Amino acid sequence: MNAYRIVGTPQPQIDARDKVTGRARYTDDIRLPNCLHAAILRSPHASARIRAIDTARAIALPGVRAVLTGADFERTFGVLPISKDEPALARERVRYVGEPVAAVAAETAALAAAALALIAVDYLPTTPVLDVRQALRPTDDPLHPELSHDNNLHKQVEQCFGDPEAGFAQASVVFEKRFSFPSVTHAFTEPHAVQVEIDGRGNLTVYSATQVPHYVHLALAQVLDIDEHRVRVIKPHLGGGFGGKSDPFPHEMIAARLALVTGRNVRLRFSREDVFFSHHGRHPTQLTMKLGFHPGRGITALTGDFLIDGGAYGSFGVVTTYYNGVLLQGPYPVPNFAFRCRRMYTNKPMCGAMRGHGGVNPRFASEVLMDMALVQSGLDPCQARIDLIHRENTLTINEFRITSVGLKRGLEEAMRRSDWRDKYGKLPYGKGIGVACGFFISGSALPIHRNRRPASTVRLTLEFDGAVTVYSGAADIGQGSDTVLAMMAAEVLGVDLGQVKVVAADTRLTPVDLGSYSSRVTFMAGNAARNAAIRMRRLLVAAACRLLELPAPEYRAPAPPEDRFRQGGRSPDFDADFLGANPDYDDGFEFADGRIRHLGSGRETGFLAAVHAAIEGPGVLQTVGNYRPPKLGGSFKGAGAGLSPAYSFTAFIVEVSVDPDTGFVKVDKATCAHDCGFALNPLAVRGQIEGCFHMGMGQALMEEVLHDNGAVQNAGFLEYKIPSPFEQPEIDLVPSTSDESEGPFGAKEAGEGPLAPVIPAIANAIFDAVGVRLFELPLRPDRVLAAMRKATAR
Amino acid sequence: MNSGIDGAQPDAGAVRLLSLAVNGQRQQRAVAPDITLLDFLREQLGLTGSKRGCDLGECGCCAVLVDGRPMLSCLLPAADLEHSAITTIEGIAAGTALHPLQQAMIDEGAVQCGYCTPAMVINGVHLFASEPRPDAEAIRTCISATSCRCTGYNRIVQAFERTAERFAEEQP
Structure with a gap:
């Protein structure tokens, strides 16, 4: 039962009213005075040398204030320090259709567009590299010669744990299949946009539709070669990200440079076509996976060989290359495990992070193979999965520390609620039910930039008027992170949610937070907010004790961990005022209804009276909370990839109808068990799971970015079809909670993990319906029909 | 690349004077x-509640009511709307009183990033004005006019159904 007033109860987003009335302000809604309009000229070629760019006619056009080319940017950039390979504007060569080549700032958008037409670029087209097989071939002209590879390899990762060959020898069933995954993209609704405000001292305020204000801040200073303190990045309301806004982007560098060059404010926004050119979506993947299974032993071995298509630049690709392999270490034990993943450069828009980053395509493969193995072994695919799921407090073979696991009970309940036993294998031809499981990180335990700063810091103030303000660098991208931070502060301080204000994602006002990716915000910024609020509570308790003439309570210092497993097997960092992981704040007082009451004596004072008493000395009440992940992981190369302080677990049971005449698949119903620890905001958790289902079903059944000679062919929402309300099924959410001792109030992630199992659950349901397995996405009607005809012909 | 004329001073030779009503207020602008109507609203009147998602009539985020009917403002030349009455998302609530659908969208968790929300509300307001008790098919048809990538639509459908129930209770 929920012992809390606010956390654990369904709460609408604190800015929902602004959103339903049109008051919410997104980046392109800002109106800066005397603003120039910027436009970007993009490459029409997938691969070409730039012999010359003539900007004379453009700059001569009245009203044009500046024209930039690659010569105006010395430094390349990238979200990962190990692959800063992307120029703000192409230099010497272009590597994909749509790559920014030149940019203009003019008094009006129409003038800027007219000026683009006056820029003459002399291209010498060269032969593009369009797929990963071609990229593997030796060449003396790779996309990125600086890597000194004789082909277009970007990153290769190989890891091996245990003895896969011995593991396969122990198996009673071995399946090996080739899988193929196309390009899919985020399809968020708000196109990228940026506006730059410049002041008289040359300071830049950059409003950007970004998930990572801090990384944008760092990249701007580096690329523009200005002091970091001259840059301030603000994320206004943001219209969806899903990983597609989690890199610093060329257009941010371009707009800022234009502001510096002209001394004027600058506005720039993308068309929908620009968004498809920019992409950063899920990597197209070719993979061969082999799974060995034994009914008594579980998975005996798992191996994978991945070729992933990175497109023209690095983005998060090095991480993706690891994640494709290492995120197979759950939700079941894999004692013998090896993979090789190669990320190739091709002349297409770059791929990067997309919801479920790196773990989605391999999850499809492993859960389909798992299903085949369980069916072949005569086991119930649902019950067998329940039996195999990781136990709590497990160390995986690659040294991931698995702590809380609530999925066993959850999947049992989902099995009951979906009437699995009455349906599996018993539905009429054309109807089927399938299951798949997955797991995901709650934030990465290691930062992208190696430093000793906390992963998340929150500053909290309490003013004379009782207003609690949470200052957090975390970026609310529509998932409701501002709301959940406010909820935690309100809970600890016993105030109404409305009394908590949130100032977020402003790199001048808010402490550093690494951003909204890898499902880190609720866990990490959440812990920081909770700790800041606990410290504030202590200030108020001290003041209340003075007012009530009570002795101040003694706070227990965090005990040295008895359970070294929970500390990653090492001693924790005990700073002088380290509160411990998810610290208890039971101090003998009750904060509620504007009162602070001492439970022992029943004496009480007003909340505001305590605030006024506490504020007398310092003049302002301010506290700070941090989160640092525990030290985790092994010492082998690449041991940091996929390390997280906690992992979420998900299972989906999906029911489908397959039309035997057309192969058209309709999802009729889904039942989900998602272990997000303690659901801080059940309304938001439900929203994340339903949103994950939508995106997963889209990838399963219909979504595919098509290219012709490297050019995106379906750069719009009519041709890149995502599921409509008619395709989305009812989703029954069953309780599947656990108590994660390091998560804030016991919480883990909910925003990404639920996506991956959706796709194999649909595929496994198709098998139950019509008896065919498909290994290539999307599961289009023509492919399903062809497989059914092939099966019938056999 | 970018279409539309953001914040542009219209070309003096081509301007015409447009008279229309926006959210009940008469406007006369060159x-x-x-x-487009979308640019007119966003850039000339500063009403940024109507969202730009594609400029091609594909995402539906720019929907407004034109003489009571939902239209995609990114596809309409403003100059064609002489004497029309436009209602944008800013004009839906009556003062501080939200339309029941707006309140239901909040309460049911139908709002995530919020970028599609104005258009969802605009279309819904029209639906409930013309059919206070729409069936499930009509609700989904109405919602499918706008692309939403966050919610999976379930909570939005729920908000519409709650609104329909509320109208049914009020006028049994």
Whole structure:
């Protein structure tokens, strides 16, 4: 039962009213005075040398204030320090259709567009590299010669744990299949946009539709070669990200440079076509996976060989290359495990992070193979999965520390609620039910930039008027992170949610937070907010004790961990005022209804009276909370990839109808068990799971970015079809909670993990319906029909 | 690349004077012949509640009511709307009183990033004005006019159903 007033109860987003009335302000809604309009000229070629760019006619056009080319940017950039390979504007060569080549700032958008037409670029087209097989071939002209590879390899990762060959020898069933995954993209609704405000001292305020204000801040200073303190990045309301806004982007560098060059404010926004050119979506993947299974032993071995298509630049690709392999270490034990993943450069828009980053395509493969193995072994695919799921407090073979696991009970309940036993294998031809499981990180335990700063810091103030303000660098991208931070502060301080204000994602006002990716915000910024609020509570308790003439309570210092497993097997960092992981704040007082009451004596004072008493000395009440992940992981190369302080677990049971005449698949119903620890905001958790289902079903059944000679062919929402309300099924959410001792109030992630199992659950349901397995996405009607005809012909 | 004329001073030779009502207020503005209603609202009137998602009539985020009917403002030349009455998302609530659908969208968790929300509300307001008790099919048809990538639509459908129930209770 929920012992809390606010956390654990369904709460609408604190800015929902602004959103339903049109008051919410997104980046392109800002109106800066005397603003120039910027436009970007993009490459029409997938691969070409730039012999010359003539900007004379453009700059001569009245009203044009500046024209930039690659010569105006010395430094390349990238979200990962190990692959800063992307120029703000192409230099010497272009590597994909749509790559920014030149940019203009003019008094009006129409003038800027007219000026683009006056820029003459002399291209010498060269032969593009369009797929990963071609990229593997030796060449003396790779996309990125600086890597000194004789082909277009970007990153290769190989890891091996245990003895896969011995593991396969122990198996009673071995399946090996080739899988193929196309390009899919985020399809968020708000196109990228940026506006730059410049002041008289040359300071830049950059409003950007970004998930990572801090990384944008760092990249701007580096690329523009200005002091970091001259840059301030603000994320206004943001219209969806899903990983597609989690890199610093060329257009941010371009707009800022234009502001510096002209001394004027600058506005720039993308068309929908620009968004498809920019992409950063899920990597197209070719993979061969082999799974060995034994009914008594579980998975005996798992191996994978991945070729992933990175497109023209690095983005998060090095991480993706690891994640494709290492995120197979759950939700079941894999004692013998090896993979090789190669990320190739091709002349297409770059791929990067997309919801479920790196773990989605391999999850499809492993859960389909798992299903085949369980069916072949005569086991119930649902019950067998329940039996195999990781136990709590497990160390995986690659040294991931698995702590809380609530999925066993959850999947049992989902099995009951979906009437699995009455349906599996018993539905009429054309109807089927399938299951798949997955797991995901709650934030990465290691930062992208190696430093000793906390992963998340929150500053909290309490003013004379009782207003609690949470200052957090975390970026609310529509998932409701501002709301959940406010909820935690309100809970600890016993105030109404409305009394908590949130100032977020402003790199001048808010402490550093690494951003909204890898499902880190609720866990990490959440812990920081909770700790800041606990410290504030202590200030108020001290003041209340003075007012009530009570002795101040003694706070227990965090005990040295008895359970070294929970500390990653090492001693924790005990700073002088380290509160411990998810610290208890039971101090003998009750904060509620504007009162602070001492439970022992029943004496009480007003909340505001305590605030006024506490504020007398310092003049302002301010506290700070941090989160640092525990030290985790092994010492082998690449041991940091996929390390997280906690992992979420998900299972989906999906029911489908397959039309035997057309192969058209309709999802009729889904039942989900998602272990997000303690659901801080059940309304938001439900929203994340339903949103994950939508995106997963889209990838399963219909979504595919098509290219012709490297050019995106379906750069719009009519041709890149995502599921409509008619395709989305009812989703029954069953309780599947656990108590994660390091998560804030016991919480883990909910925003990404639920996506991956959706796709194999649909595929496994198709098998139950019509008896065919498909290994290539999307599961289009023509492919399903062809497989059914092939099966019938056999 | 970018279409529309953001914040542009209209070309003096081509402007015409446009009279229309926006959210009940009469407006008289000079507009260029190629300016869309969306640009007119966002750039000339500063009403940024109507969202730009594609400029091609595909995402539906720019929907407004034109003489009571939902239209995609990114596809309409403003100059064609002489004497029309436009209602944008800013004009839906009556003062501080939200339309029941707006309140239901909040309460049911139908709002995530919020970028599609104005258009969802605009279309819904029209639906409930013309059919206070829409069936499930009509609700989904109405919602499918706008692309939403966050919610999976379930909570939005729920908000519409709650609104329909509320109208049914009020006028049994």
